[in-house]
Amino acid sequence: MSDNTWQQILFTELKRLNITYKSQQLQYLTLSIDATDWSKISNVLRGLEARFSGVWGDVLRTNIDVYALFSLEQHYLLVKTNLPEPPFSLPSISTCYPAANRMERHMRDLLGVELQDSPDDRRWTRHQAWKDKEYPLHENFPIKRTSYKKTDGDCKYPFFQTQGSSVCEVPVGPIHAGIIEPGHFRFQVIGETVLNLEQRFGYTHKGIEKIAIGKTPAQLLKLAARVSGDSSVANTWCAAMAIETASNVKVPERAIYLRAILLERERIANHIGDIGGICNDVGFAFAHHQTARLRELWQRTNAQIFNHRLLMDTIVIGGVANDINPDQIQSLLQELDTISRDFDQFIDIIQDYPSLEDRLATTGFLPHGTAKALGCLGYVGRASGIDVDVRRNNSYPPYDKYKVQHVLHSDGDVLSRLQVRVEETRSSFKLLSALLHGLASGDIVNSKITLLPNSQALGIVAAWRGEMLAFIRLDDRGNIARYYPRDPSWLNWPALEALIDDNIIADFPVCNKSVNGSYSGVDL
Amino acid sequence: MFSVLKKITKIGIISEKIIQLTPQDEDFKQLGLALKTQISKHFSGSVAIRAVDSGSCNGCELEIHAINNAFYNAEQYGIHFVASPRHADILLVTGTVSKHMEEALLRAYQAMPDPKWVIAVGECGINGGIFGENYATLGGVSKVLPVDLHISGCPPTPTQLLQGILTLLSQAK
Numbered sequence: 001m002s003d004n005t006w007q008q009i010l011f012t013e014l015k016r017l018n019i020t021y022k023s024q025q026l027q028y029l030t031l032s033i034d035a036t037d038w039s040k041i042s043n044v045l046r047g048l049e050a051r052f053s054g055v056w057g058d059v060l061r062t063n064i065d066v067y068a069l070f071s072l073e074q075h076y077l078l079v080k081t082n083l084p085e086p087p088f089s090l091p092s093i094s095t096c097y098p099a100a101n102r103m104e105r106h107m108r109d110l111l112g113v114e115l116q117d118s119p120d121d122r123r124w125t126r127h128q129a130w131k132d133k134e135y136p137l138h139e140n141f142p143i144k145r146t147s148y149k150k151t152d153g154d155c156k157y158p159f160f161q162t163q164g165s166s167v168c169e170v171p172v173g174p175i176h177a178g179i180i181e182p183g184h185f186r187f188q189v190i191g192e193t194v195l196n197l198e199q200r201f202g203y204t205h206k207g208i209e210k211i212a213i214g215k216t217p218a219q220l221l222k223l224a225a226r227v228s229g230d231s232s233v234a235n236t237w238c239a240a241m242a243i244e245t246a247s248n249v250k251v252p253e254r255a256i257y258l259r260a261i262l263l264e265r266e267r268i269a270n271h272i273g274d275i276g277g278i279c280n281d282v283g284f285a286f287a288h289h290q291t292a293r294l295r296e297l298w299q300r301t302n303a304q305i306f307n308h309r310l311l312m313d314t315i316v317i318g319g320v321a322n323d324i325n326p327d328q329i330q331s332l333l334q335e336l337d338t339i340s341r342d343f344d345q346f347i348d349i350i351q352d353y354p355s356l357e358d359r360l361a362t363t364g365f366l367p368h369g370t371a372k373a374l375g376c377l378g379y380v381g382r383a384s385g386i387d388v389d390v391r392r393n394n395s396y397p398p399y400d401k402y403k404v405q406h407v408l409h410s411d412g413d414v415l416s417r418l419q420v421r422v423e424e425t426r427s428s429f430k431l432l433s434a435l436l437h438g439l440a441s442g443d444i445v446n447s448k449i450t451l452l453p454n455s456q457a458l459g460i461v462a463a464w465r466g467e468m469l470a471f472i473r474l475d476d477r478g479n480i481a482r483y484y485p486r487d488p489s490w491l492n493w494p495a496l497e498a499l500i501d502d503n504i505i506a507d508f509p510v511c512n513k514s515v516n517g518s519y520s521g522v523d524l
Numbered sequence: 525m526f527s528v529l530k531k532i533t534k535i536g537i538i539s540e541k542i543i544q545l546t547p548q549d550e551d552f553k554q555l556g557l558a559l560k561t562q563i564s565k566h567f568s569g570s571v572a573i574r575a576v577d578s579g580s581c582n583g584c585e586l587e588i589h590a591i592n593n594a595f596y597n598a599e600q601y602g603i604h605f606v607a608s609p610r611h612a613d614i615l616l617v618t619g620t621v622s623k624h625m626e627e628a629l630l631r632a633y634q635a636m637p638d639p640k641w642v643i644a645v646g647e648c649g650i651n652g653g654i655f656g657e658n659y660a661t662l663g664g665v666s667k668v669l670p671v672d673l674h675i676s677g678c679p680p681t682p683t684q685l686l687q688g689i690l691t692l693l694s695q696a697k
């Protein structure tokens with residue numbers, strides 16, 4: 001569909017339903033509407049098969065702006081409304097976009113937006129660290145509490161119940177058996193079979209959105225690098241992109257290439273590590289040790305050439321922190337050659353294991369329809385036939401110069417998600433080689449940066465887990481007034497609840513690993 | 525099956541001794557040598573660690589994972605990670621201690637049998653790191669637990685982690 005057709009269809013629909021709007025062509029087409037039309041417009045968008053991408057709020061002194069981002073025919077569309085005064089009520093859109101539910105509850109817990117007609121308005125990010133009707137992102141909420149009082153566990157959280165004579169409940173977490181992040185999983189099982197799984201997160205809530213306020217852009221990038229340690233490059237690039245777009249900062253071409261090199265390296269490290277992790281969760285330790293070895297070699301190169309094993313703090317406003325010299329490019333290319341060969345050989349071995357295939361095929365099945373309804377991203381979506389890859393669909397430099405390979409599967413099981421990651425790793429190897437060969441010359445950072453006060457923009461990046469967003473608004477001094485990072489895990493975690501049904505509880509670890517959402521990235 | 529064995533033999537043993545990881549560090553040479561005796565003496569040959577994320581960004585977790593890979597091979601020193609705090613000698617805590625994890629962290633500590641040690645990992649574990657102390661975080665493990673050793677870094681490298689754990693073991697009596 002051409003640029004205008006989708007807009008015309010949308011506008012006709014809005015007119016037909018008497019929805020008044022103000023449309024502006026800003027960074028993306030932005031529709032400002034009345035709060036009362038909030039759920040109506042999302043119904044229209046759902047009718048047009050728009051994909052829901054995120055909803056967040058922004059507290060301005062006494063009122064609140066709320067934004068929702070959709071993607072329609074591969075064009076982004078930002079819908080905005082203003083809530084002028086308490087009680088800041090807003091019709092919930094989770095009935096038509098279930099994926100919005102947790103983000104809405106997060107927005108309620110932190111900003112005090114009251115949701116009307118929400119199918120589920122239990123607290124989400126808030127446990128017991130602050131009280132109901134207190135909202136950390138409000139101006140009068142102090143960043144630090146003066147008195148110390150021990151915070152109790154959130155033991156009375158009203159989990160869904162399943163009744164029945166042979167139903168039994170298995171609570172797991174927040175602390176899990178392995179070396180992983182904390183979160184709670186509540187299973188209802190009959191025998192070994194999972195009837196229902198409910199997730200409860202928020203344990204690693206660190207007040208990221210609150211402490212971001214007032215930071216300088218440079219300080220914010222350090223924070224962004226630590227929103228989710230495994231997606232450090234993606235989060236930093238996303239935040240930098242938002243600030244640079246808001247202030248019209250031009251990033252030198254060489255820096256853009258280097259950013260993509262860093263991002264692809266992050267993607268490969270995580271994919272390789274998780275491929276072994278998935279195999280390990282069905283008892284195939286060989287695979288785990290092999291991928292851990294490859295990942296370690298990869299990370300050592302990161303430290304050697306980019307000064308950080310997890311590539312933290314490698315991106316700065318207007319560019320990147322470090323350049324690479326021709327020798328380093330050579331050694332990166334050489335490493336690429338050895339590691340990709342090693343990887344191929346390893347994949348050949350594991351693909352030759354019928355018992356592995358037997359464990360992974362049909363396990364943790366996520367139907368296309370469910371994945372679509374939940375708006376799943378990245379490999380979770382792509383293994384169930386949902387074709388979203390920002391590098392291709394809404395390409396940004398330098399990806400617009402390359403043909404990013406189309407990886408799409410439709411079986412929707414753990415095996416498909418594994419295959420998608422194998423193919424994506426290979427495609428990233430190729431892309432890396434192309435990026436290293438095509439690396440433009442010139443500066444690595446724009447040294448003349450003026451930040452535009454009171455500006456705002458979105459950053460959108462293809463993180464290894466999928467489309468990642470960051471919304472940033474600068475204050476009148478060019479410091480951060482609002483930072484909202486939306487990790488792709490927001491849209492993938494609910495898929496785990498869906499795909500575990502009817503599996504045996506013993507397969508939960510492998511199903512979980514095949515989704516591998518970030519806890520820190522959503523707890524914020 | 526044969527392909528797996530072939531790959532394993534072809535790669536061979538790649539584990540590095542702590543001395544190789546820190547060649548410039550003379551003290552560590554001594555530490556590496558003394559350690560086996562320490563572990564056999566005080567921990568009957570093996571020391572059990574329970575890792576708890578008390579509100580980290582998960583960067584520290586990735587590096588703790590790495591000390592178990594074939595290169596660092598923490599098991600060569602008798603160090604292994606256990607699933608329950610009830611089996612653990614050492615609580616290895618990452619993160620700034622979010623208020624939402626405070627209770628769980630305390631309970632994990634209480635579940636450990638005596639004698640027990642606590643290591644706080646990363647800048648977050650020391651003082652909250654970039655997150656500091658705020659309405660949602662306590663800003664460091666020592667705010668809630670008696671910490672025996674801090675390992676700095678954001679995140680600490682696997683070598684720093686190993687050094688830290690080994691230092692604690694050499695001091696533990």
Ligand code: SF4
Binds near residue numbers: 582618619647678
């Ligand atoms: S110390 Fe650094 S890497 Fe570790 S949890 Fe804190 S921010 Fe993340």
